Amino acid sequence: MKTTSDFLKMKSKEDKITMMTAYDYPTAKFAEEAGVDMILVGDSVGMVVLGYDSTVLVTMEDMIHHGKAARRGATNTFLVVDMPFGTYHGNIDQSLANAVQLMQKTGAQAVKIEGADDVIPVIERLTFAGIPVVAHLGLLPQSAGVLGGYKVQGKTAEAAQKLIEDAKKCEQAGACAVVLECIPYQLTAEISSNLTIPTIGIGAGSTADGQVLVFHDLVKYGSHHIPKFVKEYANVGEPILQGIRQYVEEVKSGIFPSLEHSFTMKDEQLNQLYG
Ligand code: KIV
Numbered sequence: 001m002k003t004t005s006d007f008l009k010m011k012s013k014e015d016k017i018t019m020m021t022a023y024d025y026p027t028a029k030f031a032e033e034a035g036v037d038m039i040l041v042g043d044s045v046g047m048v049v050l051g052y053d054s055t056v057l058v059t060m061e062d063m064i065h066h067g068k069a070a071r072r073g074a075t076n077t078f079l080v081v082d083m084p085f086g087t088y089h090g091n092i093d094q095s096l097a098n099a100v101q102l103m104q105k106t107g108a109q110a111v112k113i114e115g116a117d118d119v120i121p122v123i124e125r126l127t128f129a130g131i132p133v134v135a136h137l138g139l140l141p142q143s144a145g146v147l148g149g150y151k152v153q154g155k156t157a158e159a160a161q162k163l164i165e166d167a168k169k170c171e172q173a174g175a176c177a178v179v180l181e182c183i184p185y186q187l188t189a190e191i192s193s194n195l196t197i198p199t200i201g202i203g204a205g206s207t208a209d210g211q212v213l214v215f216h217d218l219v220k221y222g223s224h225h226i227p228k229f230v231k232e233y234a235n236v237g238e239p240i241l242q243g244i245r246q247y248v249e250e251v252k253s254g255i256f257p258s259l260e261h262s263f264t265m266k267d268e269q270l271n272q273l274y275g
């Protein structure tokens with residue numbers, strides 16, 4: 001399994017880091033088989049799997065449930081679990097207890113938390129306790145209500161400057177990587193060259209040290225809104241829908257199940273049964 005020092009080496013060798021979300025056993029298994037460097041059990045599970053319209057409703061129990069399933073599917077891949085909304089603000093001891101619980105119950109290698117400002121001491125505290133922390137800056141889905149929606153961040157010189165400083169603070173606090181979401185690629189380049197730790201971009205251009213995408217977006221699985229920055233690598237939704245439609249049709253018309261998909265009793269036994 002790769003470690004945080006492998007990711008530092010990858011950055012220094014300009015070897016791009018690949019990350020993808022997975023929330024269950026089969027997807028995590030596919031990700032590992034395909035050679036994904038890091039798996040993220042993102043709280044995006046709330047939107048793409050549980051059908052919520054934001055990540056705010058996702059709980060510790062949800063993250064543990066999905067984290068355990070993903071872990072079972074990918075026993076040999078660096079696994080990052082998102083700390084859900086409201087579990088790492090306020091009381092720092094409670095934040096640490098929550099992070100410890102996520103690590104111990106899921107077997108993850110790291111946790112991810114959104115933001116800077118009051119989150120910086122949390123990064124420091126968790127790191128000091130031995131928990132690798134992935135920071136997350138730019139568009140913060142857990143703060144979409146405060147940000148006024150899912151918008152590109154860091155477009156003004158002032159906002160960009162704040163993000164450059166925040167990223168540096170995350171690194172200084174001990175973060176092992178930083179996810180940059182929905183920011184201009186020029187800003188991603190600036191932040192990445194300022195840091196020793198790798199940046200993992202999503203909607204942040206090719207100038208990040210790695211990329212992350214939501215599994216359900218990249219294979220088009222589900223009917224949720226797909227953001228502009230996603231490339232469609234597969235469209236599994238279509239064959240799935242087609243398959244289910246045909247199943248329904250064939251049951252109604254008596255085509256399924258045929259003898260081929262049925263079990264048979266020998267004539268001799270049948271004769272005995274009916275005398
Ligand atoms: O939850 C998630 O999928 C994420 C990615 C967008 C980085 O946090």
Ligand code: NA
Pocket residue numbers: 042043044082141
């Ligand atoms: Na997330």
